[in-house]
Amino acid sequence: MKLYEDLIAAIRALLPAAPDKSCGFDPALCAPPGDKNAILFRSDTAFELGGSGKASVNCTLFGAVPGARDALALYGKDLCELTQDTAFSHLTLVQLKDESEETLRYEKLQDIAFCQFQLYPKGYHIRISPAACKEQVRVANAALRQTPPLSFLNVGCSLISLLKTQPDVAAVKTVFITDPAIDHTALAALARKAKQITAAVQHTFEMNSLDCASCKMKPVCDEVDGLRALHFKKEEERKKHDT
Amino acid sequence: MQTTIFAFCGKGGVGKTSLSAAFIRLLKEQYPQKRILAVDADPAVGLSTALGIEPHLTLDDIRLRIAQSIDKGETADAVALLSEAKFHLLDCITERDNLSFFAIGRPEAAGCYCKVNAYLKQVLEMIAGNYDYVVIDGEAGIEQINRRVMERVDCLVLVSDPSQKGIRVISTIRNVAGRLAAYKKCGVIFNRTRDGFDPAPIENLPPVLAVIGDDPEQADRDMRGESVFSLSASSPLYRGAKQALDTLLQETSDETV
Numbered sequence: 433m434k435l436y437e438d439l440i441a442a443i444r445a446l447l448p449a450a451p452d453k454s455c456g457f458d459p460a461l462c463a464p465p466g467d468k469n470a471i472l473f474r475s476d477t478a479f480e481l482g483g484s485g486k487a488s489v490n491c492t493l494f495g496a497v498p499g500a501r502d503a504l505a506l507y508g509k510d511l512c513e514l515t516q517d518t519a520f521s522h523l524t525l526v527q528l529k530d531e532s533e534e535t536l537r538y539e540k541l542q543d544i545a546f547c548q549f550q551l552y553p554k555g556y557h558i559r560i561s562p563a564a565c566k567e568q569v570r571v572a573n574a575a576l577r578q579t580p581p582l583s584f585l586n587v588g589c590s591l592i593s594l595l596k597t598q599p600d601v602a603a604v605k606t607v608f609i610t611d612p613a614i615d616h617t618a619l620a621a622l623a624r625k626a627k628q629i630t631a632a633v634q635h636t637f638e639m640n641s642l643d644c645a646s647c648k649m650k651p652v653c654d655e656v657d658g659l660r661a662l663h664f665k666k667e668e669e670r671k672k673h674d675t
Numbered sequence: 676m677q678t679t680i681f682a683f684c685g686k687g688g689v690g691k692t693s694l695s696a697a698f699i700r701l702l703k704e705q706y707p708q709k710r711i712l713a714v715d716a717d718p719a720v721g722l723s724t725a726l727g728i729e730p731h732l733t734l735d736d737i738r739l740r741i742a743q744s745i746d747k748g749e750t751a752d753a754v755a756l757l758s759e760a761k762f763h764l765l766d767c768i769t770e771r772d773n774l775s776f777f778a779i780g781r782p783e784a785a786g787c788y789c790k791v792n793a794y795l796k797q798v799l800e801m802i803a804g805n806y807d808y809v810v811i812d813g814e815a816g817i818e819q820i821n822r823r824v825m826e827r828v829d830c831l832v833l834v835s836d837p838s839q840k841g842i843r844v845i846s847t848i849r850n851v852a853g854r855l856a857a858y859k860k861c862g863v864i865f866n867r868t869r870d871g872f873d874p875a876p877i878e879n880l881p882p883v884l885a886v887i888g889d890d891p892e893q894a895d896r897d898m899r900g901e902s903v904f905s906l907s908a909s910s911p912l913y914r915g916a917k918q919a920l921d922t923l924l925q926e927t928s929d930e931t932v
Contacts, residue, residue: 467804469801469802469804469805470805471765471768471775471802471805473710473770473775474770475770475772475773542752542754546752546754546755546758549754549755549757549758559758559761559762559765560758560762561758561759561762561763562752562755562758562759563741563744563755563759566762568762570765
């Protein structure tokens with residue numbers, strides 16, 4: 433989707449050319465599901481991704497997935513290689529089946545982004561702050577001791593499997609980053625921008641005001657190509673429909 | 676996991692917090708393999724001190740954060756708000772071995788506690804299943820019972836001193852809780868009684884679990900702000916709490932059999 437293109441390019445520029453691990457989606461590799469209200473206690477936790485005040489980022493973007501093929505990538509160490517709390521970013525790129533502006537709906541984007549809140553892999557306690565674009569994960573000792581140990585591959589496959597239940601999703605690429613050398617702070621800033629774009633899309637669909645000077649979304653529209661055009665186009669359609 | 680929830684209710688100043696803390700200590704000692712959740716549901720915020728825990732965040736802090744994020748336009752969708760609440764909730768739970776603790780906190784704004792009580796109810800419904808035992812130190816009076824904050828209490832422990840006021844309050848709580856079918860079993864602990872106190876002539880009392888006299892050791896510890904874990908096993912509070920807990924757990928296991 434055009435709206436997120438610049439952001440996706442900016443994220444790519446922050447990542448090394450090749451990930452440490454990558455693979456395609458295999459539903460057989462999904463992590464076993466846990467209980468949605470289960471708490472992973474500290475005493476049962478090996479480490480927390482994004483814990484101890486380290487950076488943590490959660491971001492969902494909409495755009496073209498390379499080769500339109502479901503895939504996962506990991507930059508940094510996998511779960512079984514980690515021993516302590518570490519900076520963590522989790523980015524998900526979703527390609528919609530129909531990306532035309534005519535069929536774009538805010539609810540569609542939100543339903544897809546909210547899918548991840550229903551992800552409860554056993555031994556992998558995810559908590560996401562949509563307001564702060566953060567994702568922290570407690571990883572259970574037991575999950576790492578099992579054979580084979582839980583890996584990002586399992587978690588990523590579970591997420592992709594969940595996202596593919598959404599009728600509008602064509603392809604998903606989910607990226608886990610535990611490499612502390614990667615600029616997680618810059619990724620966090622880009623995640624907040626992605627959230628602003630999604631919020632601006634909502635604004636486009638909800639607000640009738642065309643007075644850009646008084647609109648709180650003006651800075652976002654100034655920066656993101658196509659947002660303002662989308663807003664005015666939708667408004668025109670609405671007027672036509674009303675008359 | 677089968678969860679047993681104890682809730683302590685009664686008039687203010689009768690020793691609910693000390694007894695809740697003593698129950699928590701006893702459960703922790705007797706069942707080191709079990710998970711215990713201690714909930715300070717009293718805005719007076721005393722249970723943390725009684726347990727020697729310094730909470731960094733309270734439930735009301737979380738509620739305020741979420742309310743502020745709504746005000747700032749950061750989040751509005753119900754699904755996102757639930758995720759936001761779950762995100763912060765873990766930060767407000769203090770964990771010590773097999774014991775977890777969180778406090779409802781004291782809302783900064785004047786007025787009622789409805790919002791934070793409603794939030795407490797949701798949180799309890801969400802996380803209680805992770806624990807074998809939940810001990811709730813309730814606020815004085817009947818508000819939390821009335822609002823069904825403690826919807827699925829297994830053991831309602833009414834605490835009273837020997838005063839008529841105290842007895843009237845537990846009688847009201849019991850009636851309201853009974854009408855709302857808010858508990859499975861109910862008992863009363865008389866605390867801070869004087870020599871010769873006999874509850875037998877008091878009408879319509881639930882089963883008396885323990886009668887605890889003045890406890891100078893407990894009073895001294897309170898003055899020094901020491902936790903319940905330093906209380907000697909011979910103190911009247913410890914012995915009374917043990918008697919009450921053993922009775923309730925015995926009844927529970929009898930029912931299970």
